[in-house]
Amino acid sequence: MRVALAGGKNIKKYSLADILWQEISELSDISINFGFFPLLNKNEFCRFYEKFSSDKNFVGFNVALPWKGLAAQLVNKIVQITTKPIGVINTVYKYGGEIYGFNTDVIGIEKPLLKRAKINRKKILVIGAGGAGLSCAIYLSDRYNADITLYDIAKVEGKPKNYKLRMANSIKKVSKIKYDIIINASPVGKMFKDTIPHEFSLPIGINIFNKIIHRNTIVQEMNYFPNQTELLHLAKIKKLEVISGVEMLVHQGISSFQLYSGKEFPPNKIDVLIKRIVAIAEKLEENIYEKRIGKS
Numbered sequence: 332m333r334v335a336l337a338g339g340k341n342i343k344k345y346s347l348a349d350i351l352w353q354e355i356s357e358l359s360d361i362s363i364n365f366g367f368f369p370l371l372n373k374n375e376f377c378r379f380y381e382k383f384s385s386d387k388n389f390v391g392f393n394v395a396l397p398w399k400g401l402a403a404q405l406v407n408k409i410v411q412i413t414t415k416p417i418g419v420i421n422t423v424y425k426y427g428g429e430i431y432g433f434n435t436d437v438i439g440i441e442k443p444l445l446k447r448a449k450i451n452r453k454k455i456l457v458i459g460a461g462g463a464g465l466s467c468a469i470y471l472s473d474r475y476n477a478d479i480t481l482y483d484i485a486k487v488e489g490k491p492k493n494y495k496l497r498m499a500n501s502i503k504k505v506s507k508i509k510y511d512i513i514i515n516a517s518p519v520g521k522m523f524k525d526t527i528p529h530e531f532s533l534p535i536g537i538n539i540f541n542k543i544i545h546r547n548t549i550v551q552e553m554n555y556f557p558n559q560t561e562l563l564h565l566a567k568i569k570k571l572e573v574i575s576g577v578e579m580l581v582h583q584g585i586s587s588f589q590l591y592s593g594k595e596f597p598p599n600k601i602d603v604l605i606k607r608i609v610a611i612a613e614k615l616e617e618n619i620y621e622k623r624i625g626k627s
Contacts, residue, residue: 332361333388334591337368337379337402338395344523347556347612348393351584354607358600361592368392373401380405383423384430391424391591393435393583399462406432413473419466421583424590433590436463437470439583440514440551443574447549450475453511456543457481458534460498463553464516468496480505482535483517502535506542513543513566514551520560524615531561540565552576558612577612581605 336348349365356363370376376398383389394402403409403420407429411417420432444450450471457468460483471477472495482499499505519534533540544550550566555576563573581604585596 332390332591333364333366333386334390334587335366335368335383335392336395337370337376337392337398339397340369340371341523342369342395343367344525345521345556346395347580347608348584350611351580351608354604355584355588355596358604359588359592359594359596361594370398376401377405391422391587393587394421394423396462403432406430408432412437413470415473417466417469419462421462422587422590424587426590431590434466434470435583435586435590436553436579437467438586439579439581440467440553441470441474442582443578444512444549444551447572447574448511450477450512452476452478454478454508455480455512455514456505456508456510457514457516459483459515459517459519459553460485461516464514467514467516472496480508480510502539505535506539508543509545510543510548511545512549512551514553515560515562516553518554520552520562521554522557522616522619524556524619526619533561533565537565541569544569544571546570547572549574551579553579555580555608556612557616558609575609577608578605581608 334352336342336346352363352365368379370379399419399421402423406423409420409432412434417434420434422433422435424431455471455477457464457479460481468479468481472479480497480499482505515534517534519532549572550563551574552560552563553576554560558575558577566573588596
């Protein structure tokens with residue numbers, strides 16, 4: 332079957348989707364033809380969507396920024412996973428002659444969390460109110476009645492009415508609560524595969540981080556490259572439980588696979604898949620640092 336990832340011009344520079352789908356194919360024993368589609372404007376995305384619609388072998392694709400909103404406008408139906416529409420999708424697939432939109436980002440966040448703790452009524456900080464951050468904040472609030480603070484330095488757009496979300500554009504508002512779960516949905520900490528980094532940064536300052544954690548706080552990343560971001564390093568220093576962004580990547584990928592193929596991914600191979608992606612990501616990071624050392 333044919334699948335893809337459609338995104339902006341830099342999608343190949345940071346995504347591990349090609350590696351993920353190669354491993355999913357091997358572990359599921361299903362032949363998968365994956366392709367990247369860096370699309371520069373609305374017209375390019377619409378042409379891509381038309382080709383997808385007419386190709387019976389092209390079963391589905393994931394959508395990265397900046398095309399999530401446009402994809403939601405083009406599909407025939409959006410599968411709702413909350414009591415009110417989220418309005419953001421990242422997965423497009425065919426079923427019964429129609430094209431559906433779904434949000435597997437929220438599944439990627441939910442599954443690893445449920446392995447560690449209960450989510451019901453937890454105090455959760457989501458850093459970054461982009462498509463993935465906003466949708467996960469809405470989902471966790473709606474499904475688990477979680478007390479969500481959604482923090483972004485920019486004005487948060489597209490917040491649905493009647494959702495119980497505490498919006499914070501100021502770090503002062505963030506620092507008044509001790510959170511059970513902290514989720515980084517911002518790009519801060521992400522590394523590009525073709526770039527030698529000179530420094531890493533944190534989505535929130537160390538002093539603020541120290542104020543808002545307690546001994547059982549869980550820190551979760553959406554960024555998956557590098558496997559261990561500076562935020563996760565800081566959390567480990569504080570002896571907190573951490574969840575790598577690779578786990579989100581894998582679980583949302585498995586969810587997409589099941590929508591595309593109509594088949595279940597073998598549950599006993601999920602941990603194997605996570606370990607394989609982690610090993611590959613760490614090897615890529617090691618190669619980047621070797622290049623940096625060679626140039627110094």
